[in-house]
Structure formats: structure tokens, C-alpha cells
Amino acid sequence: MLEVTGLRVAYGGIQAVRGINFHVNQGEMVALIGANGAGKTSTLKALARLLNAAGGSVRYCGKEILNLPPHQLVSAGIALVPEGRGVFPRMSIVENLQMGAYSRRDNDGIEADKEHVFSLFPRLKERAFQLAGTLSGGEQQMLAIGRALMSRPKLLLLDEPSMGLAPLMVQKIFEVICAVAKEGMTVLLIEQNAKLALEVSQRGYVMESGEITLTGESGALLEDPKVRAAYLGE
Amino acid sequence: MDIFIQQIINGLVLGSIYALVALGYTMVYGIMGLINFAHGEVVMIGAMVALSVVKALAASGLPVFAVILIALAAAALVCMAIGFSVERIAYRPLRRAHKLAPLITAIGISIILQHTAMLVWGRNYHAFPPILPASAHEIFGATITSLQVAIVLIAGLMMAGLMVLINHTRFGRAMRATSENPQIAQLMGVDINKIISATFVIGSALAAVAGLMVSANYSIAHYYMGFMLGLKAFTAAVLGGIGNIAGAVLGGILLGLIEALGAGYIGDLTGGFLGSHYQDIFAFFVLIGVLIFRPSGLIGERVSERA
Ligand SMILES: Nc1ncnc2c1ncn2[C@@H]1O[C@H](COP(=O)(O)OP(=O)(O)OP(=O)(O)O)[C@@H](O)[C@H]1O
Ligand SMILES: [Mg+2]
Numbered sequence: 001m002l003e004v005t006g007l008r009v010a011y012g013g014i015q016a017v018r019g020i021n022f023h024v025n026q027g028e029m030v031a032l033i034g035a036n037g038a039g040k041t042s043t044l045k046a047l048a049r050l051l052n053a054a055g056g057s058v059r060y061c062g063k064e065i066l067n068l069p070p071h072q073l074v075s076a077g078i079a080l081v082p083e084g085r086g087v088f089p090r091m092s093i094v095e096n097l098q099m100g101a102y103s104r105r106d107n108d109g110i111e112a113d114k115e116h117v118f119s120l121f122p123r124l125k126e127r128a129f130q131l132a133g134t135l136s137g138g139e140q141q142m143l144a145i146g147r148a149l150m151s152r153p154k155l156l157l158l159d160e161p162s163m164g165l166a167p168l169m170v171q172k173i174f175e176v177i178c179a180v181a182k183e184g185m186t187v188l189l190i191e192q193n194a195k196l197a198l199e200v201s202q203r204g205y206v207m208e209s210g211e212i213t214l215t216g217e218s219g220a221l222l223e224d225p226k227v228r229a230a231y232l233g234e
Numbered sequence: 235m236d237i238f239i240q241q242i243i244n245g246l247v248l249g250s251i252y253a254l255v256a257l258g259y260t261m262v263y264g265i266m267g268l269i270n271f272a273h274g275e276v277v278m279i280g281a282m283v284a285l286s287v288v289k290a291l292a293a294s295g296l297p298v299f300a301v302i303l304i305a306l307a308a309a310a311l312v313c314m315a316i317g318f319s320v321e322r323i324a325y326r327p328l329r330r331a332h333k334l335a336p337l338i339t340a341i342g343i344s345i346i347l348q349h350t351a352m353l354v355w356g357r358n359y360h361a362f363p364p365i366l367p368a369s370a371h372e373i374f375g376a377t378i379t380s381l382q383v384a385i386v387l388i389a390g391l392m393m394a395g396l397m398v399l400i401n402h403t404r405f406g407r408a409m410r411a412t413s414e415n416p417q418i419a420q421l422m423g424v425d426i427n428k429i430i431s432a433t434f435v436i437g438s439a440l441a442a443v444a445g446l447m448v449s450a451n452y453s454i455a456h457y458y459m460g461f462m463l464g465l466k467a468f469t470a471a472v473l474g475g476i477g478n479i480a481g482a483v484l485g486g487i488l489l490g491l492i493e494a495l496g497a498g499y500i501g502d503l504t505g506g507f508l509g510s511h512y513q514d515i516f517a518f519f520v521l522i523g524v525l526i527f528r529p530s531g532l533i534g535e536r537v538s539e540r541a
Contacts, residue, residue: 050417074423086418088411099411102404103423151423 001026001186002047002155007056009042009210016042018210019056024155029187031197031218033231034207040190041083043207044159048080049073060155075103077154081161085144089133093124096132096143100150110150117146120176138169145176155186162193174200194231198222206231236375241498242491243373247382247451249490250389254444255467256474256482257396258437264477265413265433266329271340272320274464275347276313276438280445281455282355284309285362292363301365302446309442316347317438318431326427344461351457362453385447392443393483396436400479409433413477462514466493469521475531484532492516 002024009017017039024030034040046053049070058066060078068076079100087096097117101110118125121142127135132143141161148156161177162170170193178200181187191197198204198218206214206227214226221227255277262270287305294301324339370377400406411419412429419426448463449455470489474481497513524531 048421050421069425070417070420071423071425074421080421082418082421086415086421088414088418090414091407091410095407098404099407099419099422099424102408102411147422 001028001061002188003057003059004043004047005057005059007043007046007058008054009039009046009051010054011042015054016210017046020207020210020212022205022212022215024186024188026186027184028203029181029189029201031194031201031204032188032190032207033192033194033197033204035230036192037209038207039210040207041159042210044080044083044157044188044190047157048078048082074151074153077152078157079148079151079153079155080157081141081144081148081159083159083163085137085140087132087135087140087143087147089131091132092129093132093135093143094128096147097150100147103151109152113150113152117149120149120179121146138165138173141165141169141173142176145173149180153185155188156180157188157190159190160192161189162191162196170196194227195222198227237498238495239374240376241494243376243378243382244498245491245494246487247385247490248494249470249487250386251444251447251451251486252467252470252490253393253483253486254389254440254447255463256470256486257393257479258441259468259471260474260476260479260482261433261437263471264479265409265430266325267333268325268336269340269468269476270320270325270434270437271337271464271468272324272343272347273437273441274460274462274467275344275351276316276320276441276460277445277448277463277467278455278457278460279316279347279351280309280313280438280442281449281459282351282360282445282457283312284442284446285360285449285455286355288363288365289360292365298365298367306443306446309446310439313438313442313445314435317434317441321431321434326430348457348460355457357457359454359456360449362449362455364453366450381450385451388443389447392440396440397479399436405429405432466514466517469517469524473520473524473531475533478531478533481531481533488532489517489520492520 004023005021006019007017008015008019020043032040045051047058049068053066057064060076065073065076088099097114101113104110123139124142124146132140135143145161158177161173165173174196177187189197189201198221201218204216204218204221205212206221214221214224255273258273259270262268284305287308288301291301291304320343324343325336328335328339366381369380400409408419408424408429411422412424412426416426466489467486470485471482473489474485493513493516496516497510500508500510500512
């Protein structure tokens with residue numbers, strides 16, 4: 001479904017992503033793990049067209065997307081939950097969800113999906129008209145995921161959904177991510193929490209200083225001594 | 235005649251006009267963090283076009299209402315086209331440039347618009363043809379003309395419409411999303427270039443209405459009128475809290491009242507040393523005062539976190 005080849009991202013002279021290859025198959029959950037500054041977010045931003053890649057190609061459902069304007073990705077079926085959540089702080093929860101459905105015109109479907117998001121995250125329903133900027137970090141993460149689901153994506157890109165959250169909240173969020181994936185959603189999950197990411201995904205890629213250094217079945221990566229030493233603190 | 239009530243009425247009329255213009259400044263600032271200093275000139279062009287159309291049709295036998303409507307439509311079309319082009323030519327290419335760059339192109343555009351107007355309409359003052367019924371109403375010992383009533387009502391309606399558009403429609407949500415975080419707005423499928431263009435076009439339409447109102451209310455228009463009017467409206471936007479829609483309305487009305495009351499009493503206050511033609515100084519006292527004591531404006535609320 002997603003085929004990345006030779007992707008490069010540079011900030012001025014600094015090479016943040018140095019020609020990486022990876023792919024995500026339909027219906028799969030794939031983890032991309034790595035330490036701070038490895039280039040994970042840069043990779044995702046290039047996929048989502050929030051910054052221009054310095055080279056390489058990204059094919060989604062067989063079509064090159066690196067030349068699409070960013071606002072057309074969502075109608076193609078790609079939704080991103082950005083690092084740091086990126087909710088609209090001065091809009092209510094409901095309005096944030098409506099923004100998630102901006103590319104759609106089927107009002108009945110939108111309404112139904114809003115109720116679906118509320119059933120996944122009852123906390124959001126209780127606070128439906130509260131400004132997103134006043135939500136806790138965990139609630140904002142729920143909102144960011146809910147908002148992404150509102151576009152009915154085929155491919156969900158998640159950038160560190162566990163960042164800065166208490167263990168209980170992380171568990172709650174990952175339950176929902178797994179549930180969504182079970183329903184058939186294709187997911188690319190970026191995480192620093194390698195253990196968690198490899199436990200929920202089928203395959204994984206390890207990224208270091210802008211390059212992919214290791215790949216394989218998530219179960220195998222969990223057992224890999226290098227991964228255990230570098231990312232699982234053993 | 236009661237000076238106080240009279241000046242309150244004059245202030246409300248003036249303030250409604252300032253508010254319409256201030257909305258143009260504040261919408262653009264809200265969405266792209268840029269002060270469109272050419273906006274005052276757009277008001278001037280609106281006034282000139284409207285006045286010219288009224289002049290041309292004054293003797294045509296059309297009903298007054300139709301003449302005004304045609305003048306308004308013409309002014310709005312011209313202003314919307316100018317607003318659209320200004321963004322395309324002067325601001326869009328500079329979106330990633332240093333903040334000072336679009337400020338300089340704004341001044342350049344102002345000069346171009348002013349001088350184009352001078353070439354088209356000349357340096358003279360143009361009188362607004364006296365086609366409007368001069369009916370005046372007595373109220374609490376002061377007088378208010380039908381024109382003044384119409385100005386306040388129409389301005390109020392337009393502002394209410396704008397509020398509904400921004401707060402309760404899909405387009406308005408996209409506008410607010412773009413102003414809060416353009417990158418994320420794009421992720422949601424918002425074509426932010428379209429939203430930015432629309433913002434300029436809407437602001438320019440309001441400017442056209444304001445232009446017609448100013449020229450009709452003061453019965454005069456000239457190519458240089460946009461400068462002072464623009465500065466005043468900008469002051470009003472800053473007073474209310476630039477970027478804040480309700481703030482622009484509040485700031486506009488307040489500034490109108492301050493100016494009108496100031497003009498009404500400045501003679502008494504200074505023992506006749508300064509006359510009412512010094513009314514312009516009040517706007518600048520207000521601007522300096524706001525910048526010193528409350529730079530975020532009266533309604534400077536901002537949920538600052540970009541979580
Ligand atoms: N806007 C920028 N300008 C310059 N350098 C940048 C910019 N954004 C990221 N970088 C650099 O690119 C490299 C990769 O950053 P990136 O954010 O992609 O890492 P990451 O893997 O997402 O890290 P983290 O786990 O901390 O989120 C880093 O060295 C970072 O300093
Ligand atoms: Mg990151």
C-alpha cells in the first residue's frame with residue numbers, strides 16, 4: 001500500500017533522513033522505532049507533504065505522492081496524527097472533529113463517525129464543547145486520533161502517540177489503536193517506546209541517524225540482542 | 235442641542251465605519267500574522283468607485299436605492315479584485331520571507347494604489363452628489379439622519395453576518411483552523427491558499443462598503459483619504475486586540491466614540507486653544523496608550539499553547 005524508496009530529507013545542509021526504503025502492506029501495522037533525532041518525524045512529515053523531500057519516491061496505492069499538494073492527501077485516504085498532537089486549541093472538541101471530516105460532504109456519515117469516536121473515547125464526549133487547548137495531554141491525544149479517524153482514512157500515520165503520557169493513558173490509547181487496526185486499518189506507528197510498538201505491530205523498522213539499520217518481524221526484533229541493548233534498556 | 239448625545243451618535247456612525255475597516259486588518263492578521271497596510275487604500279478606491287458611479291447615475295432617473303446598490307456592487311467588485319491581487323502579487327511570494335519584507339511591499343502597494351487613484355480621479359476633492367434624502371430625526375435633543383441610521387444598521391448587519399460565517403460555517407472553521415495552525419489545517423484537507431485569498435476578498439468587500447459609507451456620510455472623497463482612515467482603523471484593530479474579530483468591532487466603535495467626544499469637548503478642555511479639527515490626535519493617543527499599557531488589546535485573550 002505504501003512504498004518508500006530512497007527517501008531523503010535535509011534541513012539546509014543537515015541530512016536528517018539519508019535515503020531510506022520501507023513499505024507498509026494493506027491491513028498491516030508497521031512500527032518505525034528509533035532514538036531522539038533519528039529522523040522519524042522528518043520521515044513522516046515528508047510522507048504527509050508537510051515538508052519537501054530532498055529526494056526519493058513515495059508511492060501510495062501505486063501512485064507517487066511526493067508531488068501532491070498537502071491538502072490532497074486526506075482525500076486520497078492518508079491521515080496523520082502529528083507529533084505533539086496538533087489539535088486546534090481555540091476550537092472545541094466537536095469542531096476539531098468536524099475539521100477532521102473537512103474533506104467529506106456526507107453529513108450523516110460524519111455525524112455517525114463522530115458518535116463512533118465518542119464511543120471509542122467517552123472522555124471526549126463528556127467534554128464535547130470544551131476548548132481543545134484546555135484538555136489534558138492524554139485527552140488531546142485522544143482528540144488527535146479521533147480527528148484523524150474522522151476522515152475515514154485507509155492509512156493512518158501515528159507519530160509518537162505515547163509521548164508524555166502516563167502509563168494508564170498510554171494503555172488506553174493503544175487499546176484504541178489496536179482496535180482500529182483490527183478493523184482493517186493500515187497503520188504506520190512511530191514510537192520511541194520500542195517495546196510497546198513492537199508488541200502491537202506485525203513488522204518493524206529500526207531507524208538510526210537517518211538510516212534504517214534493522215528490519216524484521218516485530219517478535220523477532222523484540223528478541224534481537226542489538227534492539228534489546230539499545231532500545232529496551234537491557 | 236445636546237452636544238453629548240450628538241457626539242455619541244456621531245461616534246457610533248464613525249465607529250461603525252472604523253469597525254468595518256478594522257475587520258479587514260484583523261482577519262488578515264489573524265490568518266497570516268501580517269498587517270496589510272494597503273487596506274486603507276482599498277477603502278479609498280471603494281469610496282472613489284462608488285462616488286463615480288453615483289455621479290454617473292445621479293441624473294439617470296433610477297431610484298436612489300438602485301443607484302446606491304449599483305455603486306456598492308461596482309465598488310465591491312473592484313475592491314475584491316484588488317484585495318485578491320494584492321495578496322497574490324505582494325504577499326504570497328513572500329510567505330516564507332522575513333516579516334519586514336511584506337511590510338515593505340505593503341507600503342509599495344499603498345503608493346501604487348494612491349497614485350493610480352490620483353491619475354484616474356485627479357488631486358481634487360470630489361463631492362458626493364446630494365441624491366440621498368436629507369431627512370433628520372430628533373432624538374434626546376440631538377439629530378440623526380436617515381443616512382446615519384442606515385450606516386449603523388448596515389454595518390451591524392454585516393458584522394453579525396461575518397461573525398456567523400466565521401463561527402458557525404464549514405468555511406469559517408477552515409479559516410480559524412488556518413489561523414491557528416496552517417500546517418495542520420492542510421493535513422485536514424484545507425487548501426490554505428484558497429482560504430487566504432477568500433480572507434482578503436471578504437475584507438476588501440467590507441472595505442468597499444466602508445468606503446461608500448465614508449464618502450456618503452462626509453459627502454466627499456479624494457485620493458488621499460485612505461491613509462488616515464487606514465491608520466485609524468488599524469488603531470481600532472490594535473485597541474480591540476489585533477487578530478480578534480470581536481475586538482475589531484469593539485475597538486472600532488470605541489475609537490469612533492473617543493474621537494467624536496474628544497472633538498466635541500477639546501475646545502472646552504483646552505480653553506479654546508485646540509479646535510475640533512484636532513480630533514485626529516485622539517486616535518494616536520489611543521494607539522500609543524494601548525501599545526504601552528495593553529499591547530494585546532482589550533480582548534487580548536489567547537490560549538497561547540500550540541499543543
Ligand atoms: N526544522 C528543522 N530544522 C533543522 N533541523 C531539524 C529540523 N527538524 C528536525 N531537525 C533535525 O533533524 C534530525 C531528525 O529529527 P526528527 O524530528 O525527524 O527526529 P525524531 O526521530 O522524530 O526524534 P524524536 O524521537 O525526538 O521525535 C534531528 O537531528 C533534528 O535536529
Ligand atoms: Mg519525532
